Amino acid sequence: MSLSTSTPEIQATHRQNVARTVSNLRPVRPHTPFYRLAAHRVPTLWVLYRGLLRASPSPIVRSHIQALFRNHRHLTSPPLTRIQLEKGHRWLDAFERAKQGDEHLRSVLQRFERLICARREHTRMTRIVNDSLSWQHRLLNRPIFSTTLIKPSLYNGPLPRLKPQPDHISGMLRKRRVARNRRVERRQALSSQIRDLQAEVKFEARLAAKGGAQFETFFGGPNLAEWRDPIQSSLTEIQATFERDNARANRPTPPDLLSQLKAARREKVANKTRERERQMRGEVLSATRRQSRLGFPAHALAPWDPETRKANLIARRSTSKVGYVGQVKRALGYKIPPEDEEVLDEEARERLDRLEEEIRRSNESRRCEEALTERTEQGCVVKPE
Template sequence: MGPPPAILRAPAHRIPTLWALYRPLLRAATAAPLPHPHRRALRKHVRDEFRLSRNLGNLDRIRARLRDAEQLLHDLDCAPHSHSHLSRLRALASHLVSRPRPRPPTPPLPPSSTCIHRKPTPRPSILHATHFHPPLVRTRPQPLALSMLIFRRRQAAQKRFDRLAQARELERVARDVEREEGELGMLRGASGQGQSGGELTRREPAGEQGEGERWGDEWRGWIREAREKELTEQRRNELRIPPDLFRRASALNRQRERNSAEAALRRKQKKGREAAQGQPGAAGRAGGEAGQRTIRRP
């Protein structure tokens, strides 16, 4: 093998080439995104490789060492957290900063807003139509007055049920009190007068009304009133409107709506003809009538 080319041993070429490759390798090995022991081992490996290759004279071996060093430097520079990699990303993404921000999409309308423009649709009534309760035509959206009417009916019924349950509970307590008074003999007046009538009476203080009144009579009156009202409601619910009357009323309502629509269409056509023929409208006729009614003074 012949001697190496003189250019490889010339200091003007050898020192700048090795220094331009050695210094970036040391910097990249120090700033590599690796643990501290790994960075220290990588830095030591770069130094050892350059120290062992310092006296090489074979052109192929020198070219192979330089190629490996360039590849190592390229791998370190292209690491995800390297300075070169971040610089390239900033250069490529610089146009995104000056780009105008896109307008956010228009949010869709809420589903409830579509109900405003929708025609109300009649629904079956929740109550049977009777002579005392007219048919409640359900519509979507439901009017506030109809909602409050249903709420008040349910509230009144619930109050009646609660009062009935309270009266039954108090009436049971009154029976217990009567039984205890009968067992202890705490009756009004003499001890034998209370049982002569066959009923237990409540002892009242002097001067108060209620002679002969039993314990719980007030609550028993609540129970009777609630029962009578319930029977009245049942009798009213049985007085239902016959179906043929429903059909006749529906037919009359449809006929009235058709007549109103036809009358509105005729008025619109009449105004259109008057405007086309140039005849005076309602304002002109009204002005003429007002002029005729004016009283001329001498």
């Protein structure tokens, strides 16, 4: 009898037999991770790790074993964990054989110990160099007082202006600006909801007045407080934040900050004095190179304002005599002829007119000779005998 023609009871019994046979061959996948099972932890900690520590040939190798186990304690992949466990068991076997008297393994472990010492020394020197470089970078880019004050605003109180400005101060200002914009949008939305609620209350009151019958209200009457109180409390909180912003903008400058700014200004004057003294001794500083690129000595630049300094630099660095450069040079007193004809005198204008007339007559006579020569070649003009 085939399975298709059998009764449902026989089919169910057949499926159970098949499932019972296959279930013994199916691999069991535990719900607990392997690194939490006692079958993994006990052999790893009490056999492998403890054995490696006891069989280590020296304290240096023992500390290296501890560091390796600390670095690999976060492995959660069974294949990778198996690779590390197999390597650990190979090391344990080598340690025990060397402890029993194997000279070759003893020499190998001695070289391994020297390699660990060399790696540690290399790591220590690398760390020292990196720390020195990072310290130099922090020194070159450390924030310093610029002797000025950031005025109080809605987003910050009185702050010293630092160069370069630290990232956390810039992030604070940006975060407060974004938060205030969001609060403004939130207040507008809540105010709109309050107006909508008032419109709904008026609408229900008009319906009740026109209908005359008993009208159940959903927004007005006793339900008005339940709708309005949460919105009003949110508006009160937002208004409190705006008041705190205004108080921050009106906060006076602390006396300690003023004293620090005064000290920074005195230090700036002293620093510039030391810089000039070093320049006078012949040292080439960044300020020296910057002044040399200006094109004028310091005693000439000192009495000039920024506008005059800019005009003199433009006139000195350009050889042009027309346009904006020519205008600047004329304003500074350079001997450059003017471009406009209105400023020419009568003698110069008459001389230019005579030259123009001579050039015009010369061009006309030359054109006539060329036209006569062309007609002669074409045979249009008969020459006299």
